[in-house]
Amino acid sequence: MRGSGVRRGGGPAVRLRRRLGLEHNELRRPIDRVQRMFALGLLLLMLAAAPPLAFWAGAWSYRAGSGAERAERAQRHQVVATVTSTGGIGSSGDRYIHETVQARWPGAGGTTRTGTLPAWKNAKVGAHRTIWIDAKGDPTVRPRPHSRTVTDAAYAATAAVLGVGLPILLAYVLVRHRCDHRRDEMWEADWARMDAAGQR
Numbered sequence: 001m002r003g004s005g006v007r008r009g010g011g012p013a014v015r016l017r018r019r020l021g022l023e024h025n026e027l028r029r030p031i032d033r034v035q036r037m038f039a040l041g042l043l044l045l046m047l048a049a050a051p052p053l054a055f056w057a058g059a060w061s062y063r064a065g066s067g068a069e070r071a072e073r074a075q076r077h078q079v080v081a082t083v084t085s086t087g088g089i090g091s092s093g094d095r096y097i098h099e100t101v102q103a104r105w106p107g108a109g110g111t112t113r114t115g116t117l118p119a120w121k122n123a124k125v126g127a128h129r130t131i132w133i134d135a136k137g138d139p140t141v142r143p144r145p146h147s148r149t150v151t152d153a154a155y156a157a158t159a160a161v162l163g164v165g166l167p168i169l170l171a172y173v174l175v176r177h178r179c180d181h182r183r184d185e186m187w188e189a190d191w192a193r194m195d196a197a198g199q200r
Helices: 012-020 030-075 146-198
Strands: 077-092 096-106 112-118 128-133
Antiparallel strands (some): 077 096, 096 112
């Protein structure tokens, strides 16, 4: 019916106030409002601290990664290695054993370097393969890809958000536990008063 009943709706601001426990409610105790206000304060702290810290961590990681990219690209380059013998056995740690080949490749200053390389399928004497070498002419891995720099920056930003959020979440859990304990005590006191009133 029109003009009767209680309006339970309201605009977004009203609903937000109700959800945060800021509206007047006879059933809500002061301890409930304390908990809600503390949660709101922690949320505002999270929103204020996490974005700038995540931006700073991501930017710092990106700059460091970009610097590593430039340094490795300047110090490493590709050369063609030629297999001189096959049938060797190498190991990586205590668990992995793999075949190797002996090869030669041009080193720094036009010198010829020789050494052991991991074998590949159908490797035979005289076969060629492009490898990466460092400034000393030793075999190494390819320079750092840009995708790794971007990924590391994303990880750093995520870690920054977690570093801020987890302590805040822990603080809320502790406050919530304390408030629940206080509510239980108040309920017990209310029930005790009702029992005492019923026995009169």
